[in-house]
Amino acid sequence: MIDVSIVMPCLNESQCLPHCIANARETLRRIAKDYGLAGEIVIADNGSTDGSQSLATSLGARVVDVAERGYGSALIGGGKAARGKYILMGDADGSYDFTDGIAMIGNLRDGADLCMGSRFKGGVTPGAMPWKNRYIGNPLLTGILNLFFRSGIRDAHCGIRALTAEAFNRLNLSSEGMEFASEMVIKASLMRLRIAEVPATLARDLRDRPPHLRPWRDGWRHLRYLVMLSPTWAFGVPAAAAMSAGAIILTIAVLFQVSVLGGPNPFGVSWTIMAGFLLTSGHFAATMALAMHLHGVRQGYRILRPSVRRLARILTLETCIVVGASLMAASAIGLAAIGYRWSSHGFEALPSVLPLVIAAVTGALGLQTMLGGFVMAIIGGHSAEFLRTAETEQVDFAGAPVARESKAA
Numbered sequence: 001m002i003d004v005s006i007v008m009p010c011l012n013e014s015q016c017l018p019h020c021i022a023n024a025r026e027t028l029r030r031i032a033k034d035y036g037l038a039g040e041i042v043i044a045d046n047g048s049t050d051g052s053q054s055l056a057t058s059l060g061a062r063v064v065d066v067a068e069r070g071y072g073s074a075l076i077g078g079g080k081a082a083r084g085k086y087i088l089m090g091d092a093d094g095s096y097d098f099t100d101g102i103a104m105i106g107n108l109r110d111g112a113d114l115c116m117g118s119r120f121k122g123g124v125t126p127g128a129m130p131w132k133n134r135y136i137g138n139p140l141l142t143g144i145l146n147l148f149f150r151s152g153i154r155d156a157h158c159g160i161r162a163l164t165a166e167a168f169n170r171l172n173l174s175s176e177g178m179e180f181a182s183e184m185v186i187k188a189s190l191m192r193l194r195i196a197e198v199p200a201t202l203a204r205d206l207r208d209r210p211p212h213l214r215p216w217r218d219g220w221r222h223l224r225y226l227v228m229l230s231p232t233w234a235f236g237v238p239a240a241a242a243m244s245a246g247a248i249i250l251t252i253a254v255l256f257q258v259s260v261l262g263g264p265n266p267f268g269v270s271w272t273i274m275a276g277f278l279l280t281s282g283h284f285a286a287t288m289a290l291a292m293h294l295h296g297v298r299q300g301y302r303i304l305r306p307s308v309r310r311l312a313r314i315l316t317l318e319t320c321i322v323v324g325a326s327l328m329a330a331s332a333i334g335l336a337a338i339g340y341r342w343s344s345h346g347f348e349a350l351p352s353v354l355p356l357v358i359a360a361v362t363g364a365l366g367l368q369t370m371l372g373g374f375v376m377a378i379i380g381g382h383s384a385e386f387l388r389t390a391e392t393e394q395v396d397f398a399g400a401p402v403a404r405e406s407k408a409a
Contacts, residue, residue, distance in 0.1 A: 003037035004028065004105060005082035005165075008092035009074035011046040014055050016094045016206045021059045027088075027098040031105055043092070044078030046070070072173070072180025079168050087168055090160040094206035095128060103198045104162035113167040113193035114184070117158040117200025124202045137219050144223070145182060148230040149189040153197050157181045157222070160200050167193055172300070178218040179225040186229050187301045231296070235289035242282030249275035250358065257354050269353050276361045283365050287372035290315075294386060295379050308387065317384040320373025327366025334359030 006024045010017070021041055028039035041061040045053050046069055053063045066077030079087055086108050088101040100122065104115035124134065142156040161184070163171075170191065175183045188195055227234045249267050253275070256265040267275070296302030308315075338355055342348075350356065380386025 001038060002040050002083040002085075004031055004039035004086045004088060005042050005084035006039060006088045006090070006098060006101070007042045007044060007075060007078035007082055008090060009046060009071055009078065010043050010048060010052050010056070010092045011074070012048045012050045012052060013092040013207075014048070014050045014052045015208065016092055017043070017052060017055055017061075018059060019094050019206060020090075020092050020098075021056065021061050023094075024090075024098045025060070027101055030099065030102055034102065035105065035109060037086075037105070040083060042078050042082055044074040044081070046074040068176060070176035070180075071178050072175040072183070075180060076173050079165075079173075082165065082168075085165055086162060087165055088160075088162040091205075095203055096160040097201055097203070098160070100160060100198070100200040101162055104160075104196075107196040107198065108162055108164055111194060112196040114163040114188045115161065115196040115198060116153050116155065116185070117160040118153070118155040118197050119158050119200055119202040120155050121197070122199030122201040125204060128202045128204045141182070141219065141222050141226070144226055145185060148226055148233050149186050151185050151189040151195065153185065153195060155197070155200075156185050158200055158202075163188075175225070177221055179221045182222050182225050183229075186226070190229075190296070190302050192303070229296070231289045231292035235285045235292060239282045239285035239289055242278040242285065244282075246275040246278030246282060250279070250354075250361075253354055254358075257352060272354055272357050276357045279361050280364045280368070283368055284372075287368060287375070291372065291376050291379055294376055298379065298381065304387070312385070312387040315376075315387050317373045317377040317386065320369050320376075324366040324368075324370030324373065327362050327369065329366075331359050331363030331366060334362065 006027065008020060008024070013020075021043075024041045028041070031037050031039060043052070043056040043061045043063045044066050045056075045063055046066050053065075056063050062081075064078055064081040066074045068077070075089055079089070086105055088098065088104060090096045090098050090101065096117070100117055104117070107115040119129070129138075138155065138157055142154065145151055145156045146153070159181075163184070167188065170193075171184060171187045173180060173183055173187070185195070249271055253265065253267045253272050256267070290308070293302065293305065293308065297304045334355065338350070338359060342350060376386045377384055
């Protein structure tokens with residue numbers, strides 16, 4: 001019976017495999033001694049042309065061919081092929097010491113679902129990590145990840161980590177490239193899995209060629225992935241800022257228009273038009289924030305926010321249609337009144353654009369509300385009660401019900 005699977009992604013690593021497999025064997029020996037667990041070594045080959053497959057097999061490892069190219073694809077393929085209850089992942093370039101994974105397996109046995117390595121706790125040997133990665137890229141991306149998803153870890157991109165096979169299946173990881181590292185932590189945080197972190201050391205790799213990592217390209221891929229999985233920060237925060245600014249400007253403009261406020265009006269025609277733009281753009285972004293949150297709930301990696309759940313009875317397609325139609329009707333009445341005023345004064349230019357902006361914005365918000373309702377109904381499972389349906393049908397990727405509380409973005 002296999003208890004622990006050590007999985008390594010491989011693309012032309014024949015130079016490093018003897019060292020890495022020997023190191024993995026020593027790790028399994030010590031795991032067997034400390035915990036009484038049997039293990040295997042799985043090499044997830046991503047199309048090597050240097051004989052890595054036959055070399056790994058001759059050294060006693062099990063080779064799994066993964067056709068889909070990419071770091072993430074290789075690890076996903078290796079994880080799916082793993083036979084152990086616990087999966088320990090690490091790079092096949094000699095930069096990580098798999099014996100650091102012994103403590104990770106211990107954490108998994110104690111109840112953790114995912115255990116990350118931290119190079120900043122364990123140590124980085126000189127020359128093992130470029131300065132821009134160590135002092136800019138990793139701290140920045142990990143900081144953003146913790147801000148967005150409240151993961152509470154120090155090193156989100158460490159190349160050695162361990163998780164239970166059950167957690168691996170629940171996460172249903174899909175990233176093909178280096179952003180796989182972020183995806184695992186993000187989804188574990190959103191699903192409220194128990195995450196631990198232990199020290200890990202990073203050494204110079206053993207290859208005589210450049211690494212597969214491309215710092216700027218892969219850094220951007222990580223960053224965009226963080227934003228894509230956080231509708232709060234991608235849509236919600238900009239929506240709140242835009243709508244608040246637009247509402248403040250229009251309110252002050254109206255108060256000056258009706259002579260409630262005295263003195264010079266700081267918001268003239270230009271700012272009034274800008275306020276209309278901010279309100280309509282912010283409303284659209286808010287609709288997208290709710291729709292993308294609902295999408296994450298339906299996909300199983302996000303839990304419906306309690307604050308949103310409380311609005312389930314009123315957030316329905318019918319509500320969106322009624323509210324949207326009412327706003328559009330109010331807009332039509334306002335535009336008709338403005339047209340009448342314009343025609344009755346010999347089609348002279350309007351003395352103020354404020355009423356026209358308010359009427360136009362009201363109509364735009366109504367139309368967006370109606371269309372947004374249909375979008376959310378479709379995302380929510382083609383149901384008019386899209387929030388309630390999404391939560392009722394929400395299951396994790398293994399088919400089990402998901403816990404109901406989450407504070408992550």
